[in-house]
Amino acid sequence: MSVDYKSRLRELQIQLVMLQRHLIASDQRLLVLIEGRDAAGKDGLIKRITRHMSPRETRVVALGKPSDRDRSSWYFQRHVPHLPANGEFVLFNRSWYNRAGVEWVMGFCSETEYEGFFRDVLTFERLLVSSGTTVLKYYLDISYSEQAERLAERKTSPLTSWKISPIDAVALEKFDDYSRARDRMLAETGSEDLPWRVVAADSKKRTRLAVIADILRSVDCPHFTPPEPGEGAPVLHRTGSGKHLS
Template sequence: MAKSKRFPREIYETELLRLQGELVQLQEWVRTSGTRLVVVFEGRDAAGKGSTIKRVAEHLNPRVCRIVALPTPTERERTQWYFQRYVDHLPAAGEIVLLDRSWYNRAGVERVMGFCTPLEYQRFLRQCPIFENLLVEDGILLRKYWFSVSRAEQERRFRERLENPLKRWKLSPMDLESITRWDDYSRARDDMLVHTDTETVPWLVVEAEDKRRARLNMIAHLLSSVPWQPVAREPLVLPERPTDTGYTRPPRDVEHQVPDHAASLLA
């Protein structure tokens, strides 16, 4: 199959800015209405989840919208109910939580890499739909996006990261091992969808071969799926600056000034 042409940058940037403007309005609706919104981002390594999350949160208030990317569980967390450490990060009223990977680690990397037992995996498949139904029943808006990318495109992105010092941190030995375990991850994904793609909380698949298209499609869908309304805000008026009272700033040479590195670039 011929590779599709990359989405034009100018159109992408114009539409992304428009959508981000609507995300700011959605955020204000969430804040004032007391809504709780959770958005799950899952998918193959290098499928573009992180870059999409960055665009979603770029202009949002971090006090309202939090990105949660949990590390490997501690020894104590391993002895807890599996969903317990995720519950701690669920939103309160007026908050948005973006999960950069989620409880679905158990259905993917933990299953494929043998980090959980078959019994723990089967228990997860039974409990996950119940857990998500409980969240929705309690009033949480839950959206689950799966970012889909081809074998060839994933490898291309891995090679780009290997060659780019600014992106090399994104790669771990486990990420690279996903190349040799492509079919295992494919089977794990298919089984996950069979058990957790429910009518109440369906999986929403984002074709991510072109990152620009994927970001626009995901954000547009999120905005269309949440029943937000523009919130009227009281106009702000810049106050008059008060009369000078004679304050004088202390000499700069008594302060610890940051060296003017920018000036050295102009020399």
Template sequence: MDYDNTTEDFSRDWLQAELDDTLDDLFEMEFSEPMLSEEIRKIYKRQHPDMLDNRTYYTNLLRLQSELIKLQYWVEKTNAKVLIICEGRDSAGKGGVIKRITQRLNPRVARVVALQKPSDREMTQWYFQRYVPHLPAGGEIVLFDRSWYNRVGVERVMGFASDNQVEQFLQDVPEFERMLVRSGIIVLKYWFSITDEEQQLRFLTRIHDPMKQWKLSPMDLQSRVRWEDYTKAKEEMFERTNIPEAPWYIVEGNDKKRERLNCIEHILSKIPYEDVATEKVTLPERVFNPDYERRTLPDELYVPQIY
């Protein structure tokens, strides 16, 4: 038997099966669209004439997700520590990218950290202290959905941090991240970038879509008012925290599909993972006891079969 050809055929068949399975996502998109007004839908489609087509998107997404699984095996085998920081404006697509990265990974290996606002006790701690417990140990991939960079983003723009606190952070964070890298953590920092017009459009779709209104907080609405303040804060953040040991990478996000694929492709290119030999899985024989009789359980234990 030609092992290489057999493996290639299996991979191709698997990819096609997975691609067919993702049609559910397409149906979900079709069902969610009517939630928007006809006017908003027309505007959105007019603003995005060159969006990546679904077949290209799903084919490449599945290919990249299979590579992420290889990365996961390598991280476990080598006890590597990977930290991925995801920052960006509200509605820039961070959550969508994170979801596609972790979608097929083992949650015991790849986990997401999205911290709430600090408690009164945490407000008195060293600023980085509440983030440290969530850093990756050996064999882990951790994705921060927003991070310590809140200090120079929302906290700065909304007045939750003083000028002295912001300046102290900007002085401290480069050395803090150098310490992480020296400890063996692979640090990748991504800024998801969208245009002013795109954010406006996405906020409008959320306002008019009852399935997405929960995503809009009062803070999000203020981010529209303070667009230029956030821009100035972002520019200084890049200037003072873009260090060789942990540089920033900007992902253009006006097209969500391209944003997801480009980010995953970049992550894979920045981590020196290799194929790791895995043990062959063999399904054991079921133990059969001829004297065992299965009990009949009462009907009320079962969920009604409505569908």
């Protein structure tokens, strides 16, 4: 990419630190949901967002397989303890939207549970917003060829082998099923007040710059001028509003 990635990333990370200081000083709560296909770059994006931020006020939530108690409780219940308090910035590396994607495609939930999720999710999120929490939802989308390349790399790299899971084994086989699940999720859970920010994420570097810039533009902070997406930014648009961000 023609823009210098490292210098641009550093500029944005400096503004993230300024944003965090503002969140703490003003007792604001920020919740960012990072969703997307397997190998879409969620982990790398989150690492660049949090690298220089305060570990006391910044938390990354990546919940594992639900327990028997989780499965017998209200679906959103196990996520609630991890929501941000005043001054906190919380990122979910996959969230309650697992039900609309992985759980449905892989047959881990019933049709009743699946339909109930769509009935309840925006009501749940609007309760968070009305209580003072800013909620930003990002979906990282990659092409079939890019996903195939990244999943193959996981198998051969000693640095990423820990990411391999049984879900990966069928990700490509079920690519079209995930596409259909994604389309319904974006259509039914992206609204004017709670839009999805959808990123064409085949370029990891461009995705990181675009998402961080969008977070900074989406939260009012008097200490800096919100950045523009920058040259070469990927397509990033909002569902529910029709507004293109880049």
